[in-house]
Amino acid sequence: MTKMHVAAPLQSLLETNGWTIPQVAECLKQADVTGQLNEEVFFKTLLAWIDTIPHVAKHATGRRFTRLQFLENTLSAAGYYLTKRDMVTWLERYGDWRPDELLPYVPIDPRLAEQEMRIDQLEHDLHQMEVAKNRARAELVHVQAERDHFLATTKENIYKSVSADYQNSASWRVSKPLRRLMAWRRGEKFVEVAVQKPEAEALIPPWEQPDYNIKKAWQVEAEEDFDRSDYTEWLRRYDNPTADDLAAVSVQAQALAAHPNAPKFSLLMALDQPDSHSNLPWLIEAVTSVQAQMYPKWELCLAVSNQTESAVRDALGAMVAADSRIKLVHVPADQDLLKAAFSMALGDWLVVLGAINKIAIRAVNTLANVIFKDAKHDIVYADSDKLVAPSFERLAPDFKPDWNLDLFLSSGATQNYTQDLCFFKASLVRDLGGFSGGFRDGSSAGFEIVSRAISLAISRNESLQIHHIPEVLVHVRQTTAGARAIVPNKTQYGLPATVPMVSLIIPTKNNTALLRQCVDSILKKTNYPNYEILVVDNGSDQPETLDYLKTLTKMPRIRVIRDNYAFNYSALNNYAATFAKGEILALVNDDIEVSEEASVDWLTEMVSHALRPSVGAVGARLWYPNQTLQHAGMVLVGGVARHIHKHLPKGQAGFNDRAVLTQNFAAVTGACLVLRKALFEQVGGLNDQELAVGFNDVDLCLKLGEAGFRIVWTPHAELIHHESATRGQDNSPEKQRRAEKELRYMHKRWGDKLYVDPAYNPNLTDGRDDMSFAWPPRKTT
Numbered sequence: 001m002t003k004m005h006v007a008a009p010l011q012s013l014l015e016t017n018g019w020t021i022p023q024v025a026e027c028l029k030q031a032d033v034t035g036q037l038n039e040e041v042f043f044k045t046l047l048a049w050i051d052t053i054p055h056v057a058k059h060a061t062g063r064r065f066t067r068l069q070f071l072e073n074t075l076s077a078a079g080y081y082l083t084k085r086d087m088v089t090w091l092e093r094y095g096d097w098r099p100d101e102l103l104p105y106v107p108i109d110p111r112l113a114e115q116e117m118r119i120d121q122l123e124h125d126l127h128q129m130e131v132a133k134n135r136a137r138a139e140l141v142h143v144q145a146e147r148d149h150f151l152a153t154t155k156e157n158i159y160k161s162v163s164a165d166y167q168n169s170a171s172w173r174v175s176k177p178l179r180r181l182m183a184w185r186r187g188e189k190f191v192e193v194a195v196q197k198p199e200a201e202a203l204i205p206p207w208e209q210p211d212y213n214i215k216k217a218w219q220v221e222a223e224e225d226f227d228r229s230d231y232t233e234w235l236r237r238y239d240n241p242t243a244d245d246l247a248a249v250s251v252q253a254q255a256l257a258a259h260p261n262a263p264k265f266s267l268l269m270a271l272d273q274p275d276s277h278s279n280l281p282w283l284i285e286a287v288t289s290v291q292a293q294m295y296p297k298w299e300l301c302l303a304v305s306n307q308t309e310s311a312v313r314d315a316l317g318a319m320v321a322a323d324s325r326i327k328l329v330h331v332p333a334d335q336d337l338l339k340a341a342f343s344m345a346l347g348d349w350l351v352v353l354g355a356i357n358k359i360a361i362r363a364v365n366t367l368a369n370v371i372f373k374d375a376k377h378d379i380v381y382a383d384s385d386k387l388v389a390p391s392f393e394r395l396a397p398d399f400k401p402d403w404n405l406d407l408f409l410s411s412g413a414t415q416n417y418t419q420d421l422c423f424f425k426a427s428l429v430r431d432l433g434g435f436s437g438g439f440r441d442g443s444s445a446g447f448e449i450v451s452r453a454i455s456l457a458i459s460r461n462e463s464l465q466i467h468h469i470p471e472v473l474v475h476v477r478q479t480t481a482g483a484r485a486i487v488p489n490k491t492q493y494g495l496p497a498t499v500p501m502v503s504l505i506i507p508t509k510n511n512t513a514l515l516r517q518c519v520d521s522i523l524k525k526t527n528y529p530n531y532e533i534l535v536v537d538n539g540s541d542q543p544e545t546l547d548y549l550k551t552l553t554k555m556p557r558i559r560v561i562r563d564n565y566a567f568n569y570s571a572l573n574n575y576a577a578t579f580a581k582g583e584i585l586a587l588v589n590d591d592i593e594v595s596e597e598a599s600v601d602w603l604t605e606m607v608s609h610a611l612r613p614s615v616g617a618v619g620a621r622l623w624y625p626n627q628t629l630q631h632a633g634m635v636l637v638g639g640v641a642r643h644i645h646k647h648l649p650k651g652q653a654g655f656n657d658r659a660v661l662t663q664n665f666a667a668v669t670g671a672c673l674v675l676r677k678a679l680f681e682q683v684g685g686l687n688d689q690e691l692a693v694g695f696n697d698v699d700l701c702l703k704l705g706e707a708g709f710r711i712v713w714t715p716h717a718e719l720i721h722h723e724s725a726t727r728g729q730d731n732s733p734e735k736q737r738r739a740e741k742e743l744r745y746m747h748k749r750w751g752d753k754l755y756v757d758p759a760y761n762p763n764l765t766d767g768r769d770d771m772s773f774a775w776p777p778r779k780t781t
Contacts, residue, residue, distance in 0.1 A: 010049060021070075022578055025077035039080050043087060044094055046071055050103070051096075063571075068099035069564045076537075076562035077579070081553045083546055083562065228765065228772035231385070231395055238776055239472065246294075246361070253294040253365040256372060263371050265298040265364050266347030266426070270337035271312070271355045272305035280312055282356035282477055287319055287326070289358040295365035300326045303341035307333055336437040338445055342429070349380075351423045352445055356477045358387070359421065363473040367423055370469060378428050379450065379466045382473040383761070384420040389479050396478075398656050399761035399773075403466040406712055407663035408450065412489030415657065416447040418466075421474035424449060432456060470761050470777075490716060491662065493608040502531040502607060503582030503677070507572040508590040509538040512545045514722060519552065521594040528603035531586075532557055536576045539564035569670075570686035570696045577680060584610055585680055587697075589671040591722040595623065602717040606674040609712045616709030617675040617701055619668025622721040623650065630721045631672075632658070633665035633713040634698065636757040637766035640746050641667055641698045644760075646769035655764075655771035662714045665759045666705065670697030671721055675704070683707055690745040693738065702750055 010027045013019050028046060031037065050067055065073070068084060075082045084099065091097050227233075241249075256262055267290055273279065290300050302320075304313060313330070320328045331340045338352065349371065353359065367380055385397040400417055401407065411417045424446075429435070432452050435445050450466075457464040504522065508515045519533065537549055537560055552558045563575055573587055584607055594602060602620060609618040622631035629648040634641040645654045653660045670686075683703040686696040701711045747754060756762075762778040764771050 020578075021073050021077050021575075024074050028074065028078045039075075039082055039086070040090055042075060042078065042080055043071070043082060043090060046074055047094055063565055065103050065565070066100050067097075067103065070103055072562045072564045076560065079559075081537075081549060081560045081562060083564075084541070085543070085546060228768070228770075228775065231397055231773070232393070234773050234775070235394060241362075249362055249365060250294045253362075253368070254296065256365070256368055257295055257297045259372070261372070262297055263349055263368055264347040265295075265349045265351065265367065265423070266345035267298060267300045267364075268303075268338065268341040268345065268350060268352045269300060269355050270303045270341055270352075271308055272337050273308065273355075279356055280315060283312065284315065284319075285358055286353065286356055287316075289361070290353070291323060291325075292361050293359070293364045294362060295368050297368070298325060298364050299345070299347060301341040301344040302326065302328045303331050303337040303344075304328065305333060305337060306330055336435075338435045339437060342435055345426065348426055349423045350426050350429055351421060353474075354420075354476065356479070357420070358475045358477070360471075360473045360475070363421065366469060366471060366473060370467060371423075374467070377465045377467045378425050378453065379418075379422065379464070380469065381418040381422040381466075382420075382469040383471055383763070384474045384476055385472050387475050387477040392477065394475060397472055397763070397773075399470070399763040400468060400656075401663075401761060402468040402758035404664045404759060405454075405710065406491075407658075407661055408447075409491045410489050410662040411657070413444045413447040415489070415661075416444070416450075417656075418450060419446055420476050422446045422450075424453075428453060470763060493612060495604070495608055495611070499528070499530050499607070500583035500611070501581055502528065502584040502586050502603060502674070503577075503580035504531055504533045504586045504588050505536060505573055505576040505580065506533060506588050506590050507536040507538055507569065507576070508540070509567070510540045510542045510545050511590050512542070512548050515545075515590045516548060517593050518588070518590050519558070522588075523557070525594040525596065525598075526603050527601040528607065531603065532559065532581060534558075534576045534579060535560045536572045537562050537564075538567055538572055568688055568692040570688035570691055570693075573670075574685040574688055577677065577685060580677060583677055585675055585677050587670050587673045589721070592622075592672055593720040593722065595718045595720050598718040600716045600718075602719055603674075605714055605717040609714060610674045610676055612712075614708075614710055615712050616679055616704030616707070617668060617673055617711050618717075619665070619711070619713045620672045620717040620719055621713070621715040622669070622672060622719055625720055625722060629654075629659060630723055631669045632715070633663065633759070634667040634669065635760040636666050636698075636754050637760060640695055640743065640754055642766075642769055643669070644769055644771055648770075658771070660715050662712065662716070663759070664710050665701075665713050666711060666753075666757050667698040667701035668711055668713050670700070671723070672717075672719055673697060673700075679704060679707075679709065690749075691742050693735075694742045695746050699746065699749070702753065 010024065013023055013027060028042060031042075031045060050070065071087065072083055269286070271283065287300065287302075290298070302316060304316060316328055320326045327344045329340050329344060331337050342350070349367070363382070366382070370380055371377055381400070383397065383399055385394050387393070388395045398417075398420070404417070407417055429449060432449065436448055453464055506515070506518060515535070519535070522533065535549065535552060535558060539562075540546060540549065549560050553560050559579070561576055561579060563572055565571070577585060586603070586606070606618045606620060609615050619631065619633065621629070624630045624647075627650040629645050629650070631643055632645040632648070632654065633643075635644055645659045648654055648659055680700075683700065685700075687699050688696075691699055705711060763774055765774045766778060
């Protein structure tokens with residue numbers, strides 16, 4: 001072999017103004033036509049090429065390599081893991097070393113670099129000003145809220161005080177017999193309302209209260225003793241309409257109903273309990289809540305079993321006689337109640353109501369407004385809460401996400417997350433052949449209808465329009481105390497007979513203990529049969545790490561690729577992906593450890609989702625070593641994204657079971673992320689220009705979502721994440737400025753998508769990871 005055997009094609013390659021390290025490595029491998037050349041010969045050849053072949057412009061990655069970086073990276077790409085430690089022993093024989101000298105490129109004007117530094121400083125100052133502006137805006141909102149609360153409290157207290165003084169006056173006492181007589185003539189029962197005069201201190205402004213202080217008034221976050229999950233207080237503040245509010249809604253509802261295209265609603269209710277007499281008061285409350293609806297175009301279709309007690313049938317009969325909008329049919333025991341109720345329905349929209357549940361007074365009107373504004377909807381569902389025994393006060397709200405296919409499938413019929421108040425277009429139900437028989441509750445019937453509707457839409461290659469209203473419009477009566485059993489419905493997705501190869505990409509630098517733990521746990525605890533491991537060494541120089549990496553190169557499943565350049569997480573993964581043999585890529589941090597406690601093989605589970613045609617990327621459930629939750633999906637709030645349920649103890653299901661159910665998110669963490677290689681390349685991989693370190697996983701997931709693919713998080717793939725053991729916190733000025741740039745890029749690139757997350761209800765906080773309530777709720781457009 002002579003040097004000129006490949007010098008000509010290499011020179012031609014480098015002069016194309018777009019060469020890459022893998023291309024140079026391929027030219028180098030062509031030299032070994034016999035497969036018998038040793039490491040020293042390869043090093044000598046490549047070193048000679050550096051000095052004899054000119055480099056023009058810049059290569060495809062945009063990096064400026066030093067001579068050492070070029071040698072190490074190219075040799076590893078050619079299959080020879082050689083570092084400076086190995087090369088120095090040959091230097092005396094092969095001439096000039098100059099390891100830190102940059103390969104020659106088109107020179108950069110130093111004045112341009114100075115201007116870039118100045119722009120960077122100005123952008124940093126702008127960011128600080130934006131932070132100050134946002135803080136001032138938050139403080140202003142807080143002060144305005146204090147002001148509004150004070151005015152409302154003062155008005156109420158003054159009214160009570162004046163009312164109490166008036167009722168304690170001589171004229172009020174003297175006129176009491178006359179008021180009693182007038183009540184008797186009107187046929188009303190006379191009740192004297194006792195109004196207690198408020199304590200004097202209730203009229204003292206908040207800022208004059210003994211415990212008031214400026215710091216408390218101006219702080220953005222709540223005190224530590226503030227219960228962010230106090231639903232009673234949340235309702236008092238944000239779901240407590242005044243009489244004037246309700247009057248305005250009533251006027252609007254009447255006007256809407258008068259429109260010729262206003263929809264009519266059929267509310268279906270089935271009652272088949274032989275011992276329903278004990279539930280009669282709740283049944284009457286349920287029917288009464290329907291009668292109280294402000295929107296008048298509705299009908300209530302009641303189907304009652306013949307086995308129902310006569311007292312219940314008589315009570316319902318009286319209600320039917322008093323209200324023509326209520327229809328009643330008595331059904332033999334061998335016939336299906338829901339089908340009977342459906343047969344009476346004449347409305348444009350249908351909903352199945354629980355016979356002991358109550359709906360909010362504005363429920364049907366809210367649905368009517370949504371449907372009137374967009375007639376394309378096929379299914380509409382709303383949030384709910386519970387009427388909890390024994391007092392049946394409103395508790396346990398179910399603040400739901402927008403339509404979330406995988407959450408719907410994993411919640412199953414018994415935990416159907418769209419249940420409680422789910423309206424269906426009547427034409428859709430009729431196209432599906434009506435309700436199937438045998439369902440005793442609306443949840444199971446609704447789940448079955450939605451499932452069939454999805455299948456029908458897929459078979460017709462049509463989209464199903466499902467809309468979510470983030471308002472509590474139904475109150476579900478919970479007659480027994482105690483927690484409900486959680487039964488996640490694990491949907492199985494099969495693998496092909498020949499499973500595709502998975503390329504696990506693990507960037508690392510000088511983390512021998514972590515990397516060893518990661519690799520050993522993968523090799524010992526992964527049952528998936530077809531995978532390779534690509535370890536991307538980002539310039540390790542500790543002898544222990546270099547020795548360990550040398551041992552890895554001798555293992556059949558593992559390749560070690562040297563990328564001795566400044567840390568750029570995105571570039572490291574993109575670079576490694578060019579070497580990947582697998583149809584599937586798995587991005588894995590070196591601080592990940594496969595859990596011994598997992599009952600499902602993590603890689604099999606993730607690949608089974610990644611192979612689904614509609615799925616873009618798949619994320620895993622990651623635990624801290626102390627067995628608290630680190631990753632259960634990311635939501636687009638709080639700047640860019642937040643991990644929900646962070647630090648949730650193992651064994652807890654999280655808010656409405658969302659820490660244990662497979663579901664869709666806008667993004668999942670890149671610490672353990674699986675996707676098809678073709679999709680990775682289709683969306684351009686990770687952004688190694690603007691997002692070298694932060695948000696690159698979020699950006700990747702958003703690009704996949706933009707291309708029409710869903711992001712799946714599965715709790716059945718469980719691993720341990722020794723987070724932050726790999727890389728320090730971003731606390732240096734340089735890192736802070738880099739993080740600011742990345743944040744600005746994300747807001748510029750994705751805009752409003754970072755503020756409205758379909759997987760996260762606007763009634764939930766954007767400032768914490770615990771899925772507590774938002775104070776106040778975030779507005780949606």
